[in-house]
Amino acid sequence: MYEFDINTLWKHIKAFKKRIFLNCVAAGVVAVVVGYSIPKEYSSGVELAAELQDQKMLGGGAASLASLAGIDLNRGNDAIGPNLYPNVMSSNEFLVKLLYTPVETVDGTFKGTYMDYLRTQQRVPWWSYPMQGLKKLKASLLSKKKTVKAEGDSIDPTRLSEDELLLVNAAKMLVQCSIDDEFGTISIWARSQDPLVAKMLVDAATVELQNFITKYRTSKACNDLAYYQQLERKAHDEYIAAQEQHAYFCDTHLDLTSQKFIAERERLSNSMELAYSAYSKTQQQVQLAQAKVQEKTPAFTVIQAAAVPIVPDSPRKVLILFAFVFLTFIGTLGWVYFRLLFSAASPAMQANAGGAVTEPKTEEKQ
Numbered sequence: 001m002y003e004f005d006i007n008t009l010w011k012h013i014k015a016f017k018k019r020i021f022l023n024c025v026a027a028g029v030v031a032v033v034v035g036y037s038i039p040k041e042y043s044s045g046v047e048l049a050a051e052l053q054d055q056k057m058l059g060g061g062a063a064s065l066a067s068l069a070g071i072d073l074n075r076g077n078d079a080i081g082p083n084l085y086p087n088v089m090s091s092n093e094f095l096v097k098l099l100y101t102p103v104e105t106v107d108g109t110f111k112g113t114y115m116d117y118l119r120t121q122q123r124v125p126w127w128s129y130p131m132q133g134l135k136k137l138k139a140s141l142l143s144k145k146k147t148v149k150a151e152g153d154s155i156d157p158t159r160l161s162e163d164e165l166l167l168v169n170a171a172k173m174l175v176q177c178s179i180d181d182e183f184g185t186i187s188i189w190a191r192s193q194d195p196l197v198a199k200m201l202v203d204a205a206t207v208e209l210q211n212f213i214t215k216y217r218t219s220k221a222c223n224d225l226a227y228y229q230q231l232e233r234k235a236h237d238e239y240i241a242a243q244e245q246h247a248y249f250c251d252t253h254l255d256l257t258s259q260k261f262i263a264e265r266e267r268l269s270n271s272m273e274l275a276y277s278a279y280s281k282t283q284q285q286v287q288l289a290q291a292k293v294q295e296k297t298p299a300f301t302v303i304q305a306a307a308v309p310i311v312p313d314s315p316r317k318v319l320i321l322f323a324f325v326f327l328t329f330i331g332t333l334g335w336v337y338f339r340l341l342f343s344a345a346s347p348a349m350q351a352n353a354g355g356a357v358t359e360p361k362t363e364e365k366q
Contacts (some may be wrong), residue, residue, distance in 0.1 A: 008340070020332045020336075027329075031323070031324035031325065036317070037126055037127070038125050039124065040193060041314045044190055044202045044309050045187060046189070046304060048186050048301060049183075050082065082186065085213075089175065089177045089209060091157075095171045095175075098205060101113065104197070105121070106194055119167070175202075176188075177209070189202060199307065217297065221289065221293040224292065225286070228288075231282045231285070242274075242276075
């Protein structure tokens, strides 16, 4: 190796400027091919806020200091708070329900479930064709060993097949959720190769998450309501039975003045009144339980509704072009640098070892 200064490197770069230019042009052509080979993906999102139950808000300063320590003072008493909503959406149970969402392409050429859309309508780059061919060949060779589900069988989230696992993982990457701890907002977005499918997928995921939150928040109140409704039906049946016994006794013992019959009639009348009183109390309990369910039902405010995107979110062709050209430019400069650094010194360079290094005549001709 030999030492050289920056001027020598600059002269060497100028000697190879044609090669650097051609490499960058070739990289630009490759970038254009790659950019147009990647299928377009559209992104649609929704932003909403959910009401928090049993929430005791603290001052902004205390909440900010606690957030720096990783403590959420505004979480409330919920076991499943907003910070766990992304985990809920990434669960197999949630994603399997999402796979059965009816979707439609913007041009109307496809109508079906999101699962069928992923299976039949997904486009891939041309360099993925060999891998797909190998996968299909492998699937055909192993098809006899696999247990084929009957058509119409639902997917079991706890027992996914290889094909079903691929669908669930694809949905997990394409549908995501994030929480803004500062403002407490929930953002849900989805990506798809069709803009209308992306919007419909966001709407379905939003409804499914709202249903999950509502079911969780009202689960105890709904259980109490079901219990009181059961007591109400039982009290109603007992009241009807006591009423019928009293009416039957009165109809079959007319114009009787026996004290025994009078006492029995009063007993039946008291039993009927007690049954009616119990029935009336259970009715009040049912009404209170219904009000409790309504109180526990969270209210969702849509801050920004989902819309059908017009401009694709990816691929970013300009960024791909810049990355290819820039990396090629840096790589070519590195090649020139190491060629100069590690190549054998020419006689002209050896003659100028103590000063400025002149370039070989072969380089001057270039």
